[in-house]
Amino acid sequence: MPTQWTTAVPETSNSVTLECDCYVHQFGAIAPRRRDSYYETDMSDAEWALVRASMPMPAWMESRGGRPEEYCHRDMIDAVRYVVDNGGKWKAVPRDYPWWRAVYDFFRRWRAHGYVRELYQRLCRADRLARGRSAEPTAGIIDAQSVDGADTVVTSRGFDGNKKRDGRKRSILTDTCGDLLEVIVTPADVHDSKPAPALLDRYMDEPGRLLKLIWADSAYQGQPLADAFARHGVRVEVVQRPDGTHGFTVLARRWVVERTLGQLSRARRLNRDHERRPDHHEQMVWWAGLITLTRRIAGERRHWPDRRPGRRPGPQLA
Template identity: 45%
Template sequence: MSQSVALASVESNAPSPACDCLAHRFGNAADGPDRVRCYGSDLTEAEWQVLRPLLPVPAWLQGRGGRPEGYCHRVMLDAVRYVVDNGVKWVNLPCDFPPYRRVHAFARRWQVTGLLAELHDRLRDKVRQKDGRDVDPTAAVVDSQSVRAAANIPRFTSGWDGGKRVGGRKRHLVVDCLGLVLAVAVTAANVQDRDAAVPLLERLRRLYFSVRLVWADGGYAGRLVDWAAENLHLTLEIVKRSDDTTGFVVLPRRWVVERTLSWLMRSRRLVRDYETLPAMHEAMVLWSMTMLMSSRLAGRRPGAFSRPSSRAE
């Protein structure tokens, strides 16, 4: 059943609530839509109008079982965004949000069922279209970033990155030429980039068959280049730093993914790894990117996605 048909069939006899989220439109929400939005991470009205049509339809609306939502979708999204933006513990959510256990269960359910990835991909398609790009990318950039782990992180999912001298985890990203995330994977920090790139590039190939070229740094050089060409029909081009270069230098193509990594560091939840499960850390990356993309589409913080005019893609 399509999204429009599913909504129309249930909406025909539903009253018109003050909030237009699914939970309030169909009378399932236990909370009121009159919460005062006072945090910087809250969705603005312009962002909500962008986000609302892109929200995935819950399984119960399509007759696939499950319990109707008990809390306002917009309030739940604001609560998750608050955690991602401010880096607080779930238990320390302000009292004007729903109970923290319900908010955490909401975020976890969206991660497990793929609803978060669906929302993220829809937003990315909209951003690419707004920038005049085709929805299907043809080139990408891959890189990684090591972050320190909190004390609650299990030892078997963390390690020591000798090169960066960081103990914790490493997030591996594949982004398009706009810096928007195509694939993300989180491993222990001692996992080599070329080893983590094998399943990451395989996932990229399954999701985006249009991608033919991937730029990478010297950490991905070696047998991975031949493996990608033979098994995935991907051209892995290594952008190396010149031997006689000293200090900071902006390298072609590689700066795109490095900028994305700096975008993620604006979300305090991603400055240090607090997630017990690596999959939840990957979800936090997607939540952070949805915040950036919804802001850009709504014109809230255009500077967050601005590209230096002196750097050609």
Template identity: 50%
Template structure:
């Protein structure tokens, strides 16, 4: 019997594709016990938005042997608690199977596809168009773990941080439109030139992006001439002292705060920058599914 606000059992009757068409029923079930487990309300939202596995689309591969809901529970647990892959609790599927799922979704862009579907659904729920017309860009430097090699880490002299830098573009709700992870010594304008190009290609209705003073210079002209994108610089007044909330820029700062609440993102532990970017997407999927589950209309 499920309790409101808590997840129900992942059972042999689960309606995930691995149970319905794969071999997941052969591996039994697990009883949910962690705050990060997908609730029934969340599952009702995200289940129709999950990408269809390649083995169901004639692309070969063995039908999956572990429940998709249990796999999602495992990845959410890892991202939120910051554990090592090999430290995955025993009640989840084997850690190497969970990592194989994570790697497949990372390499084939499935985590981005899933994330974007959730973002579109949440924007519709908030009364917005699916595609945004305005966004905000910023970067955040974080310390890197010892496993991060020298080829993808650097020293941010402004923040005095040895590690990596996350470059984010978000919409006016703070939802992620694009992320790029670089060494911390890469300049904001250098990374933004690439990231804004990717975001503009993916979101054709985007017309305006707000940024701080670190993005001034030739980038403004480049965005207008090449991307047909207005880069508006929100500057801090020279007369202002102490902490001041600046218009529009606070939106992306709030998104950075959301990400830092997941322990896997409090420091960069990923050997590859693509894995670091995937972790950001997984963290945002948790934010969005929880919000969608709370605002889901009640059925009569």
């Protein structure tokens, strides 16, 4: 049965002014308070307003079982963002966040139900409509990126002889704006074209998809790959590097997916793969993409600490 995504509205007004409007604070039994500390990865109020409008309805609010949660949803999301962006261990979650085990269980629960992927895609569709585009893209770009694996990566691991990477490979499909459409993780020794059919199947099997054209590099060629894409009515167009060029070259269409891969690499949890399970690595990619997406939609930009509005500059060296 498909997951229902709705926004709850209280039937009666509350005389207490809540500092947080997440479901747990509004309808649960915990005190209406907010965490005082601030980290660079914490959502701004504008970002939280976007996420809050698309949050999944907890099962206990719809009488589908379970008990009311004990921790603020906003704090939970901020804690996961902290781990993804800073690359820390789950047990190293700062103590002013909820207990690390509760944060990890929250991450696992959202992974099991595909909540972060659905949240990302809902925000992406709303953003496309706000920019005057159709909600569903008709064209996309595909590419892959290999990353070294830590000693915790014992399954689904391989060596990419071309990039000299021993670990896993993440293949992504984006729209022409660079927003993620689908993600799949394989061993690094798998050729880029091998996971492409499964990547497209996972995306196109959902109703309402309108994808018709995909731009790719020269690795995505061959009749078997073309036949797999043709099953969904999708055409592959290879963007070749101009003859005689050396080093870095901006290529039409392909630069968009390269930018997205670069943005994902800003999340330190993705610079080196530490996940025992490939599906956990996929979730890390979605979480890293969500940070970039919400910041862009909300108009938030990263600042150096001494340039943040309202913050005094640090001491100057002599």
